[in-house]
Amino acid sequence: xxxxxxxxxxxxxxxxxxxxxxxxxxxxxxxxxxxxxxxxxxxxxxxxxxxxxxxxxxxxxxxxxxxxxxxxxxxxxxxxxxxxxxxxxxxxxxxxxxxxxxxxxxxxxxxxxxxxxxxxxxxxxxxxxxxxxxxxxxxxxxxxxxxxxxxxxxxxxxxxxxxxxxxxxxxxxxxxxxxxxxxxxxxxxxxxxxxxxxxxxxxxxxxxxxxxxxxxxxxxxxxxxxxxxxxxxxxxxxxxxxxxxxxxxxxxxxxxxxxxxxxxxxxxxxxxxxxxxxxxxxxxxxxxxxxxxxxxxxxxxxxxxxxxxxxxxxxxxxxxxxxxxxxxxxxxxxxxxxxxxxxxxxxxxxxxxxxxxxxxxxxxxxxxxxxxxxxxxxxxxxxxxxxxxxxxxxxxxxxxxxxxxxxxxxxxxxxxxxxxxxxxxxxxxxxxxxxxxxxxxxxxxxxxxxxxxxxxxxxxxxxxxxxxxxxxxxxxxxxxxxxxxxxxxxxxxx
Numbered sequence: 001x002x003x004x005x006x007x008x009x010x011x012x013x014x015x016x017x018x019x020x021x022x023x024x025x026x027x028x029x030x031x032x033x034x035x036x037x038x039x040x041x042x043x044x045x046x047x048x049x050x051x052x053x054x055x056x057x058x059x060x061x062x063x064x065x066x067x068x069x070x071x072x073x074x075x076x077x078x079x080x081x082x083x084x085x086x087x088x089x090x091x092x093x094x095x096x097x098x099x100x101x102x103x104x105x106x107x108x109x110x111x112x113x114x115x116x117x118x119x120x121x122x123x124x125x126x127x128x129x130x131x132x133x134x135x136x137x138x139x140x141x142x143x144x145x146x147x148x149x150x151x152x153x154x155x156x157x158x159x160x161x162x163x164x165x166x167x168x169x170x171x172x173x174x175x176x177x178x179x180x181x182x183x184x185x186x187x188x189x190x191x192x193x194x195x196x197x198x199x200x201x202x203x204x205x206x207x208x209x210x211x212x213x214x215x216x217x218x219x220x221x222x223x224x225x226x227x228x229x230x231x232x233x234x235x236x237x238x239x240x241x242x243x244x245x246x247x248x249x250x251x252x253x254x255x256x257x258x259x260x261x262x263x264x265x266x267x268x269x270x271x272x273x274x275x276x277x278x279x280x281x282x283x284x285x286x287x288x289x290x291x292x293x294x295x296x297x298x299x300x301x302x303x304x305x306x307x308x309x310x311x312x313x314x315x316x317x318x319x320x321x322x323x324x325x326x327x328x329x330x331x332x333x334x335x336x337x338x339x340x341x342x343x344x345x346x347x348x349x350x351x352x353x354x355x356x357x358x359x360x361x362x363x364x365x366x367x368x369x370x371x372x373x374x375x376x377x378x379x380x381x382x383x384x385x386x387x388x389x390x391x392x393x394x395x396x397x398x399x400x401x402x403x404x405x406x407x408x409x410x411x412x413x414x415x416x417x418x419x420x421x422x423x424x425x426x427x428x429x430x431x432x433x434x435x436x437x438x439x440x441x442x443x444x445x446x447x448x449x450x451x452x453x454x455x456x457x458x459x460x461x462x463x464x465x466x467x468x469x470x471x472x473x474x475x476x477x478x479x480x481x482x483x484x485x486x487x488x489x490x491x492x493x494x
Contacts, residue, residue: 022357023387025339025402026071027368027375030063030078031055037376038089038106039351040363041096046074049363050094050104050123051376052086059111060085064102064127071378077127084110086119090144090194091246091298091351097148100125105143105156108134115140118158118169120177133177137162137184141169145196145299147204153180157196157206160184168193168206170228183228189213191220195246195299200253202226207247207257210235219245219259219272221280234280238262243269243295246310250302253278258310260295261287268293268315271323273300273308273331286331292316294323298352298362307334311349311362314338320346321399322364322377324385335392337385341366341403343432347377358383369403369428388486390442390474400483404428407485408477414490417470420462421489425454425477435480439463441489444472465491 028051029035036052046068053060059082066074088107095103102123109116118141122130135141140161147155149172156171167186170193173179185191185206194208203225210220218237224230236245236257243260250256255276260269270293275283297312307328314323314336321340327333339362340347349364359382366377379402384392387400409424423439437454439461449468454461463475470493477485 022069022359023380023382023389024071025341025377025379025387025405026067027341027366027377028065028073029368029373029375030061032373033060034374035365035376036087037350037363037365039092039094039104040353040361040378041094041102042353042355042361043096045069047071047361047378048094048096048102049376049378052106054085054087059083062086062121064123065376066127067378071380075126077123079129081108084108088116088118088142088144092145092147092195093143093351095146095148101130103146103154105146105158107142107158115161117141118143118156118160120146120154120156120173122177131177133173135171135179135182137169137182139163140166144194144208147196147198149198151175155196155198155204157193157204159192159208166190166192168208168222170196170204170206170224172228181228183224185222185224185230185233186210192244193222194244197247197249197299199223199249203231204228205247205249205255207245209242209244217241217243219243219257219261219274221245221247221255221257221276223280232280234276236274236282236285237272240265244297245274246296246299248299248302251304254283255280256300256302256308258296258298258300258308258312260312263287263289269295271296271310271312271325273310273327275331284331286327288325288333288336291325291333291336294320296323296325297348297350301352301354301360303354305329309352309354309360311352311360313346313348316399319343320348322347322349322362322366322379324349324352324360324362324381326385335385336398337381338399339379339387339402340399341377341401342369342371344371349379355380360385387483388474388476388488389444390440390446390448391476391483391486393442393446393448394440394476394478394483396481397478397483398481401485404485408475408487410475410487410489414492415465416494417465417468417491418494419465421465423461423463423475425459425461427484433479434482438478440476440478442474442476444474449473463489
């Protein structure tokens with residue numbers, strides 16, 4: 001009997017980002033142990049997350065971390081959990097509250113206990129634990145997402161194992177985490193919840209997956225009213241084994257569902273979007289077999305007048321790397337970009353938030369360039385998915401390395417219009433290029449003003465600045481379809 005898909009566990013990193021830049025990649029390591037990062041929240045002056053370290057039978061810790069708008073750590077507060085590890089939660093399992101508080105829906109595994117327990121932790125403004133509540137009910141309990149109900153309490157979304165099967169679970173609590181009601185949804189076979197949200201009518205929507213006779217697994221959605229009574233449920237996908245679905249309600253009371261789907265029984269899982277009406281009917285669906293395989297694995301976002309964005313992973317050979325994809329209102333791809341710190345070990349995104357400057361921040365796990373152990377990973381990009389402004393103007397650009405941000409040295413800087421600006425190139429020893437190197441110069445308005453090919457072993461190049469208008473320009477180093485590094489140069493009047 002299938003017992004469902006195990007919750008994906010992420011482990012850890014620490015990369016460098018340019019100072020005073022709102023585009024960056026950083027990894028964050030706790031005690032050189034495998035780290036888990038499921039969700040990130042926007043704060044008034046930066047971002048907050050909980051980095052969970054895992055240490056086998058010794059137990060681990062969870063570290064409440066706040067970083068500024070450049071990704072630089074403002075403060076951390078670590079709570080050790082001897083004899084247990086916290087490694088649950090999915091997209092939007094962390095929620096920022098008034099008064100500087102933050103609440104986390106998670107899963108705790110206690111050594112010696114038979115099964116994991118659903119748990120909620122409330123943090124104060126400095127990361128101190130205000131209270132913790134456990135919600136054990138069945139043989140195995142997990143929480144994956146949380147939403148707030150004004151000042152009246154919380155909705156907790158997760159999964160419970162009862163007998164042979166898993167059911168979706170929705171817990172309604174007061175502001176102190178005390179249970180008001182607790183419902184689960186399912187029946188024969190397994191159904192697990194990976195995302196949830198309070199809906200405009202006061203009810204709730206949940207999404208995850210459902211098994212059918214152990215031969216078919218589809219993205220699965222359940223809608224309930226404000227008292228937890230089920231109103232409808234729908235499965236979406238192929239006749240074969242697909243992937244988990246993540247859902248968001250739209251302003252018209254419909255929904256956008258993100259996940260992955262097969263196009264044949266033995267085929268690969270391609271990223272997929274389903275646009276649904278308020279009753280779960282399909283308005284349109286797209287399975288992107290023209291993109292590289294790999295699932296969307298975050299709650300999607302809606303950008304009014306533009307379309308939808310979701311993050312997840314893309315398979316490149318045997319390697320998984322972080323992915324961010326934007327489609328228009330009809331589901332047509334606008335761009336599909338990936339991010340990685342190395343070419344050796346997997347990377348994953350588990351959460352996505354749209355930032356106040358119109359860009360995006362992704363949360364997940366990766367290894368830094370030293371490949372020591374898995375770290376928490378945050379990547380902040382602009383509205384085009386670029387780590388340096390202007391990447392969208394290069395045709396075919398997809399992959400972006402995040403651990404090579406210091407590979408370029410640009411001098412003199414500022415430079416007077418007229419002479420050349422020098423660019424030093426310092427790629428890591430043994431770094432394998434897959435195509436010709438090219439160096440591009442982009443204006444702050446997003447116009448390509450110069451591009452030149454370089455030898456694959458180039459360590460130095462010159463960019464002409466004659467005739468350039470004074471202002472800010474961005475330098476891009478590329479390797480075929482891969483963005484490797486970038487920087488900025490200021491051109492001053494002669």
